[in-house]
Amino acid sequence: MTRNVTLRMDEELLRQLRHRAVDQHLSLSAWVIQKLEQVVEGEDSYENSRDRALARLAQGYHLGGRPLGRDEVHAR
Secondary structure (H helix, E strand, O other): OOOOOOOOOOHHHHHHHHHHHHHOOOOHHHHHHHHHHHHHHHHHHHHHHHHHHHHHHHHOOOOOOOOOOHHHHHOO
């Protein structure tokens, strides 16, 4: 289901947006929807990437070797 939305903006900005939409052979409405979908997809992609990175950090990495003892850590 689609809903109508009313936006207020400067005339010059509206003119520029219309030109960008025409350059891509889209109506202004279709162009705005496309751009908003790209923003949402980008944010979702960022959140998914962040969640995967945090999960990997929480799991940790085995870098080989063995754990150091207390004396080895504090030896100078």
